Amino acid sequence: xxxxxxxxxxxxxxxxxxxxxxxxxRHILPGFGLSLGYTVTWLSLLVLIPLAGCVxxxxxxxxxxxxNMLGEPRVRAALVVSFGxxxxxxxxxxxxxxxxxxxxxxxxFWGRRLLDALVDFPFAxxxxxxxxxxxxxxxxxxxxxxxxxxxxxxVADRLTTxxxxxxxxxxxxxxxxxxxxxxxxxxxLIFTGFPFVIRTIQPVLExxxxxxxxxxxxxxxxxxQAFRKVIFPTILPAWLTGLALAFARGIGEYGAVIFxxxxxxxxxxxxxxLIVEQLDQYKYxxxxxxxxxxxxxxxxxxxxxxxxxxxxxRRG
Amino acid sequence: xxxxxxxSVAVRPRAGAGWVVRWGLIGFTVAFMGVFILVxxxxxxxxxxxxxxxxxxxxxxxxxxxxxxxxxxADKLADLAENAAQNxxxxxxxxxxxxxxxxxxxxxxxxxxxxxxxxxxxxxSLLLTLIDVPFSVSPVIAGLVFVLLFGAxxxxxxxxxxxxxxxxxxxxxxxxxxxLVYTGTHIIFNWxxxxxxxxxxxxxxxxxxxxxxxQAQGSxxxxxxxxxxxxxxxxxYRVTLVNIKWGLIYGVILCNARAMGEFGAVNxxxxxxxxxxxxxxxxxxxxxxxxxxxxxxxxxxLLAALAVVTLILKxxxxxxxxxxx
Numbered sequence: 001x002x003x004x005x006x007x008x009x010x011x012x013x014x015x016x017x018x019x020x021x022x023x024x025x026r027h028i029l030p031g032f033g034l035s036l037g038y039t040v041t042w043l044s045l046l047v048l049i050p051l052a053g054c055v056x057x058x059x060x061x062x063x064x065x066x067x068n069m070l071g072e073p074r075v076r077a078a079l080v081v082s083f084g085x086x087x088x089x090x091x092x093x094x095x096x097x098x099x100x101x102x103x104x105x106x107x108x109f110w111g112r113r114l115l116d117a118l119v120d121f122p123f124a125x126x127x128x129x130x131x132x133x134x135x136x137x138x139x140x141x142x143x144x145x146x147x148x149x150x151x152x153x154x155v156a157d158r159l160t161t162x163x164x165x166x167x168x169x170x171x172x173x174x175x176x177x178x179x180x181x182x183x184x185x186x187x188x189l190i191f192t193g194f195p196f197v198i199r200t201i202q203p204v205l206e207x208x209x210x211x212x213x214x215x216x217x218x219x220x221x222x223x224x225q226a227f228r229k230v231i232f233p234t235i236l237p238a239w240l241t242g243l244a245l246a247f248a249r250g251i252g253e254y255g256a257v258i259f260x261x262x263x264x265x266x267x268x269x270x271x272x273x274l275i276v277e278q279l280d281q282y283k284y285x286x287x288x289x290x291x292x293x294x295x296x297x298x299x300x301x302x303x304x305x306x307x308x309x310x311x312x313x314r315r316g
Numbered sequence: 317x318x319x320x321x322x323x324s325v326a327v328r329p330r331a332g333a334g335w336v337v338r339w340g341l342i343g344f345t346v347a348f349m350g351v352f353i354l355v356x357x358x359x360x361x362x363x364x365x366x367x368x369x370x371x372x373x374x375x376x377x378x379x380x381x382x383x384x385x386x387x388x389x390a391d392k393l394a395d396l397a398e399n400a401a402q403n404x405x406x407x408x409x410x411x412x413x414x415x416x417x418x419x420x421x422x423x424x425x426x427x428x429x430x431x432x433x434x435x436x437x438x439x440x441s442l443l444l445t446l447i448d449v450p451f452s453v454s455p456v457i458a459g460l461v462f463v464l465l466f467g468a469x470x471x472x473x474x475x476x477x478x479x480x481x482x483x484x485x486x487x488x489x490x491x492x493x494x495x496l497v498y499t500g501t502h503i504i505f506n507w508x509x510x511x512x513x514x515x516x517x518x519x520x521x522x523x524x525x526x527x528x529x530x531q532a533q534g535s536x537x538x539x540x541x542x543x544x545x546x547x548x549x550x551x552x553y554r555v556t557l558v559n560i561k562w563g564l565i566y567g568v569i570l571c572n573a574r575a576m577g578e579f580g581a582v583n584x585x586x587x588x589x590x591x592x593x594x595x596x597x598x599x600x601x602x603x604x605x606x607x608x609x610x611x612x613x614x615x616x617x618l619l620a621a622l623a624v625v626t627l628i629l630k631x632x633x634x635x636x637x638x639x640x641x
Contacts, residue, residue: 029434029538030548038427039443042420046516047446050461053471057464096348103345107338115345117631121353124570124623124630126577127455128597129616132604133356136363136613147359148351191352223334252454255579255597259604272456276584279460282468291457298452 057288069289074265075274082271083297085182086250089189094243096190097197098235104198105205119199122192131259134188138178138260146178153177180262185270188256193246200242204235237309244305248298360620364613375403375614399603399611406599406615413507413595414575417514422568425522426560433530434538444527447520458516459584466503476503505587510595513581518571525567529560529637562636569633573626577619 069075104116122130137146140153156176163171178184208231216226232239254272261268271290278287365372380397381390428447432440450458465472503509537559541551557564579597586593594602596615603612 027435029535029542030551031430032435034548035427035431038423039431042424042427042519043443043446046512046519047449050465050516051449053464054457054461056471099341100345100348103341107342109342111346113631115349117627118349118353120627120630121357121623124573124626125357126579126597126619126623128579128600129360129577129619129623130356132600132612132616133360133363135604136609137356137359148355191356194352223337248452252457254454254456254583259601272454272580275456275460279463279467279584284464284467284469287460288464291454291460294454294457302452 054288054291057284058292061285061289065285066289069286070293074269075290077266078269078271078274079293081182081185081268082251082294085185085189085270086247086253088186089193089250090243090247092186092190093194093197093246094239097194097242097246098201098239100194101198101201101205105202119195122195127192127253127255128259130191131188131256134184134191134256135179135259138184138187140177140179149178179260180264180268182261182268184260185257185268188260189246189250189253192253192256193249196245196249197239197242200238200245201235204238208234240305240308244301247301251294251298357620357624360613360616363609364617367610371610372614372617374400375611376400377404399608402594403599403603403611403615406594406596407618409507409510409594410576410596413511413514414572416511417518417575418568418572421515421519421571422522422564424519425524425526425567425571426564428523429526429530429560430556433527434535447523450517450520455517455578455580456584459513459581462509462512462516462585463504466509468504470504473503504585505593507593509585510582510593513585514575514578517578517581518575521571521574522564522567525563525570525637526560529563530556533559562633566630566633566637569626569629573622576622 070079100119104112104119137148138152139146140149156178157173160171160173160176172181175181176183178187212230213226216230217223221229252272254270254276257270258273261270263269263273271294275287275290275294278284278290374396378393378396378400381393428443431437432443464470466476467473503512537555538551541555546554576595577597578595579601582595583598583601586595586598596619600612600615600619603609603615
């Protein structure tokens with residue numbers, strides 16, 4: 001490269017006087033204005049203005065409208081289905097996710113890398129495709145039986161009879177089948193949610209200090225005690241965060257659920273389906289109201305988890 | 317081991333209990349992933365090809381019956397041809413939307429990451445929170461916010477369409493421009509709405525990928541370039557872009573996969589009328605409701621293959637990104 005004299009841009013030279021430096025850009029690197037401009041424009045267009053519209057709409061609802069909307073049996077049923085299935089799925093995911101994260105981090109075996117890559121599949125697979133294939137796997141009747149239905153339904157029927165035997169009438173006959181039941185929704189939400197738990201726990205597990213575990217073992221702890229008293233408290237905040245993320249995703253999930261749920265009013269209808277129906281009828285008030293309920297629900301869970309983690313962090 | 321008895325050797329669990337637990341857990345993991353991931357994905361391809369390659373290809377192209385040919389056979393053929401044409405239109409729509417959304421969001425990701433990591437700014441945590449918004453809202457809500465703005469009773473619809481109508485009539489360039497302005501201002505139930513909704517859902521991906529990468533690199537190289545006389549664009553092309561190459565590609569791939577697969581938000585804004593503004597996920601739902609499972613699965617194989625390719629690229633690029641940070 002030919003020698004070139006070092007030319008300092010005037011305003012960015014370290015030898016320029018402070019007065020002249022402040023008159024021009026304060027930043028050494030260029031692009032402040034451009035990047036700020038594009039960022040702000042894009043964010044406003046995509047996030048701020050639309051959210052403002054939603055807030056204005058929601059703020060325009062009267063108290064009476066909220067009460068009426070939340071009092072409707074159909075809305076209440078949908079809220080129970082949405083929050084209930086998401087909670088059940090998140091609960092199961094928290095256990096399953098912990099086990100899988102543990103296995104992926106602590107054990108080495110043939111195929112571990114492949115399994116690790118597969119964990120991201122629910123992130124990459126479109127929800128409609130996931131819903132389509134799950135509903136096909138569990139469909140029963142007409143001229144076709146899905147693979148999993150053939151295996152699972154007999155088991156499910158026996159389970160249902162057994163449970164009904166102990167507690168008569170608690171489960172409807174098809175309750176544990178894989179389509180058109182809340183159980184089906186839970187299954188699909190397990191699929192879409194378990195990567196959240198695994199991916200939040202994995203980094204923390206990987207960063208665990210082996211010395212602490214060795215210290216516990218040298219003090220006589222069994223592996224289970226070491227897990228319970230040493231490892232689990234360390235990963236607890238990440239575990240809770242993963243759980244909250246899976247829950248938030250679960251109450252908002254639309255594409256995957258509508259294929260398997262059948263949208264049976266009162267039994268498998270989720271809140272997003274109600275929102276879409278209200279929008280189709282141009283009932284923007286109702287749709288916005290329901291959306292706010294969903295947002296508040298997931299926001300509250302995330303906030304609680306964050307506060308819990310911060311509180312534990314300060315204590316521990 | 318008794319308390320006080322130190323150990324200088326790595327503690328190993330007793331062979332019996334440890335072995336059972338270990339392989340029990342691994343077995344559970346393999347079983348779970350097998351049932352929840354492998355079986356559904358294999359099912360997609362199995363169902364799509366179970367009727368043979370001919371049936372699979374019918375989802376994408378069927379030559380319509382010759383004009384003048386009548387009869388039940390011809391009707392069936394016409395139906396198949398119509399289906400295939402709508403499937404092709406859906407594929408085209410998905411590619412069109414992705415072609416607009418991915419570059420725009422990539423630019424946003426670069427701009428946002430640049431702004432927050434290279435300058436001392438106070439809005440950084442606010443920006444990061446806003447960037448995370450699409451991850452925490454339901455896709456249906458993502459569509460809803462745009463309907464609230466641009467839908468039939470939307471806040472911005474009136475002003476925007478007045479603008480479109482008045483500009484469209486007064487602009488000298490006539491038909492084409494008028495058409496563009498008219499289209500651009502009719503957003504919901506039209507392709508601009510689909511593009512906007514997809515942008516909303518996918519814009520965090522590139523930004524979230526680039527911010528840690530840029531943060532880890534610091535500004536030294538760029539400052540050196542500037543001090544040697546490079547202007548902004550030279551510095552960007554020769555220094556920054558080279559460094560963030562892998563992170564950028566990684567983010568773009570994730571953004572693209574999500575953009576092509578988005579269902580809930582697009583469902584709300586597109587109006588779902590047959591043949592108009594339908595993307596591949598929406599088309600899959602239409603085919604499913606028509607009990608046309610072979611067609612639905614045929615389109616699903618496209619998206620599933622995209623997911624597999626995305627994951628493979630992700631695995632490959634992750635190593636490169638790690639090396640860069």
